[in-house]
Structure formats: structure tokens, C-alpha cells
Amino acid sequence: MSSVEIPVTADQGPDAALIERARRLFSGRVDFLLSAPGLEFIPDPAVPEVAFAGRSNVGKSSLLNAITGRKALARISVTPGRTQELNFFEVGGLPGELPDFRLVDMPGYGFAKAPPAVVERWRQLVREFLRGRVVLKRALxxxxxxxxxxxxxxxxxxxxxxxxxxxxxxxxxxxKVKASELAAVHASTLAEARKHSAAFPVVAVTSSETGLGIAELRAAVLADAEI
Ligand SMILES: Nc1nc2c(ncn2[C@@H]2O[C@H](COP(=O)(O)OP(=O)(O)OP(=O)(O)O)[C@@H](O)[C@H]2O)c(=O)[nH]1
Ligand SMILES: [Mg+2]
Structure with a gap:
């Protein structure tokens, strides 16, 4: 994996101090808060939030577990499309008090055989959450x-x-992919990012299985929560 040539400039990577601060923070309090099947169930917008989005089975829950260093914080599904609610996790602060920020595991999309009504329900939930959530600082x-x-x-x-x-x-x-394939998918993903107004022109490379890129992404999430 270390042989992959992925362009990184000095200002793109989080510094060692931020990586260490993130490691310490995430080794403290990380709690599941609630699972919201609709917007009427989401918590008060009291602290910053960073949301995780992606196709069903892409590895959202696994990445959340890796970033938080918890084995089973977010349920890892065997059946694609299991996470169909907005799941909120609290990071930092003291139990019983407001956390420093929250992570939101968004319901996966794009799973095969989903009835149109389910897709439409997903779209409405996600769109309204994204539009109305003033504390949402960033998404991955x-x-x-x-x-x-x-x-x-x-x-x-x-x-x-x-x-x-x-x-x-x-x-x-x-x-799961060869180094050459990884370099190619990194390049094509970066090219897509550049077409979008709200996308950062960087692409993180991670494996929840090996830990590749996790410490850096954890630091980036902390920086995002603090903007
Ligand atoms: N090899 C490998 N497998 C992974 C990795 N991340 C996740 N997986 C596997 O991929 C499958 C789906 O992972 P999840 O984390 O449940 O994916 P998800 O995006 O949360 O899925 P839904 O909640 O169903 O949308 C599981 O079998 C994981 O073990 C990874 O970095 N490497
Ligand atoms: Mg999941």
C-alpha cells in the first residue's frame, strides 16, 4: 500500500499535534445517542455535527467504529441497507452533559431492489436534514x-x-484493491470532486480493516467539527 503514489501536498495533511489531540479526544467519551427514523426524532441542534454518507455497504459503520476506536459502536451490517435511520453519536465532554460534537451515521443509499417508496422516503429525510441542520459543519x-x-x-x-x-x-x-487500482480510483474520484462546488479537492484513502488513513481522517473530522 505504501507504494501507491497519491499526490499529497503539505497543507492537506493534518499535523501531528492535531492527530494526537484527536486520538485523545476519541479515546475518551464516545456514546451512541439515538437512532432517528424521522426528523421529529433528531436531537436539539446544540453542538456541531459531522455526517457520514455513502452507498449501502460502503463501510460507513465500520469507518465510524475505526475512527472512534470502538469495535461495535455503529452496527456493522451483513445485509446491505440495514442502517435506515439517522444515528447520532456523541464525542467528548462529560457524561450527562453536552458533548463537544456529534457524528451522524446517515442511512445508506443505492441498494439494489429498494422499492421506489423507500428511495423517496430516504431522499426526503436526507434532503430535509441537510437543508435544515444549522449545526451540520461537514459531511464525509x-x-x-x-x-x-x-x-x-x-x-x-x-x-x-x-x-x-x-x-x-x-x-x-x-x-481490497491492488495499488495500481487504488491510484486510478483516487485520480478519478479527485476529478469528480473538482466538479462539485461544495466538495473539498482532496480524497482520503482509508481501510477500516488495516487502519490505513484512519488517524488522519479522525483528525480531519475533529478539525471539521471545530470550524
Ligand atoms: N476488507 C474490508 N472490508 C470492510 C471494510 N469496511 C467495511 N468492510 C465490510 O463491508 C461490509 C459493510 O460494512 P458496513 O460498515 O456495515 O457498511 P455500511 O455502509 O454501514 O452499510 P449499511 O449501514 O448497510 O448501509 C461489512 O461486511 C464490513 O465488514 C474495510 O475497510 N475493508
Ligand atoms: Mg451502517
């Missing part, structure tokens, strides 16, 4: 390294562009 859009950016990902990116929610693209499951 996860892309499977084996598949690259699909039309459903572009649809998601457009919803974020329209809501003016800034987002990072994150390649998941990097351990």
Missing part, C-alpha cells in the same frame, strides 16, 4: 475503492452542493 461521502464514484454518489454530492454543506470524499476498503 464514502466511496468504495473497488467501485469508484457511481451515479448515486453524484446524486448525493449534488444534494450536498445544493445544501451548501462542505464535504470530503473518502475511499473505503482500500485493502
Amino acid at each position: 461521502v464514502l466511496i468504495d475503492s473497488r467501485h469508484g464514484v457511481k451515479q448515486v454518489d453524484i446524486d448525493m454530492m449534488r444534494m450536498l452542493d445544493e445544501s451548501a454543506v462542505g464535504y470530503r470524499l473518502v475511499l473505503t476498503k482500500a485493502d
Whole structure:
């Protein structure tokens, strides 16, 4: 994996101090708060939030677990499309008090055989959440390294562009592809990012399995929550 040539400039990577601060913060309090099947169930917008979006089975829950260093914080599904609610997690602060920020595991999209009514319900929930959530600082859009950016990902990116929610693209499951394939999918994903008004012109490369890129992404999430 270290032989992959992925262009990184000095100002793109979080510094060592931020990585260490993020590690410490995430080794403290990280709690599941609630699972919201509709907007009437979401918590008060009291603290900053960073949301995780991506196709069903892309590895959202696994990445959340890796970033928070918890084995089973977010449920890892065997059946694609299991996370159909907005799941909120609290990070930092003291139990019983407001956390420093929250992470939001968004329901996966693009799973095969979903009835149109389910897709429409998903679209409404996500769009209204993105448009109305003033505390939402950033989103991460996860892309499977084996598949690259699909039309459903572009649809998601457009919803974020329209809501003016800034987002990072994150390649998941990097351990599943060869170095040459990883370099190619990184380049094509970066090219797509550059077409979108709210996307950062950087693409993170991660594996929840091997830990590749996790410390850096954790630091980026902390920086996003603090903007
Ligand atoms: N090899 C490898 N497998 C992974 C990685 N991340 C996730 N997986 C596997 O991919 C499958 C889906 O992972 P999840 O984390 O449940 O994906 P999700 O995006 O939360 O899925 P939904 O909630 O159903 O939308 C599981 O079998 C994971 O074990 C990774 O970095 N490497
Ligand atoms: Mg999930």
C-alpha cells in the first residue's frame, strides 16, 4: 500500500499535534445517542455535527467504529441497507452533559431492489436534514475503492452542493484493491470532486480493516467539527 503514489501536498495533511489531540479526544467519551427514523426524532441542534454518507455497504459503520476506536459502536451490517435511520453519536465532554460534537451515521443509499417508496422516503429525510441542520459543519461521502464514484454518489454530492454543506470524499476498503487500482480510483474520484462546488479537492484513502488513513481522517473530522 505504501507504494501507491497519491499526490499529497503539505497543507492537506493534518499535523501531528492535531492527530494526537484527536486520538485523545476519541479515546475518551464516545456514546451512541439515538437512532432517528424521522426528523421529529433528531436531537436539539446544540453542538456541531459531522455526517457520514455513502452507498449501502460502503463501510460507513465500520469507518465510524475505526475512527472512534470502538469495535461495535455503529452496527456493522451483513445485509446491505440495514442502517435506515439517522444515528447520532456523541464525542467528548462529560457524561450527562453536552458533548463537544456529534457524528451522524446517515442511512445508506443505492441498494439494489429498494422499492421506489423507500428511495423517496430516504431522499426526503436526507434532503430535509441537510437543508435544515444549522449545526451540520461537514459531511464525509464514502466511496468504495473497488467501485469508484457511481451515479448515486453524484446524486448525493449534488444534494450536498445544493445544501451548501462542505464535504470530503473518502475511499473505503482500500485493502481490497491492488495499488495500481487504488491510484486510478483516487485520480478519478479527485476529478469528480473538482466538479462539485461544495466538495473539498482532496480524497482520503482509508481501510477500516488495516487502519490505513484512519488517524488522519479522525483528525480531519475533529478539525471539521471545530470550524
Ligand atoms: N476488507 C474490508 N472490508 C470492510 C471494510 N469496511 C467495511 N468492510 C465490510 O463491508 C461490509 C459493510 O460494512 P458496513 O460498515 O456495515 O457498511 P455500511 O455502509 O454501514 O452499510 P449499511 O449501514 O448497510 O448501509 C461489512 O461486511 C464490513 O465488514 C474495510 O475497510 N475493508
Ligand atoms: Mg451502517
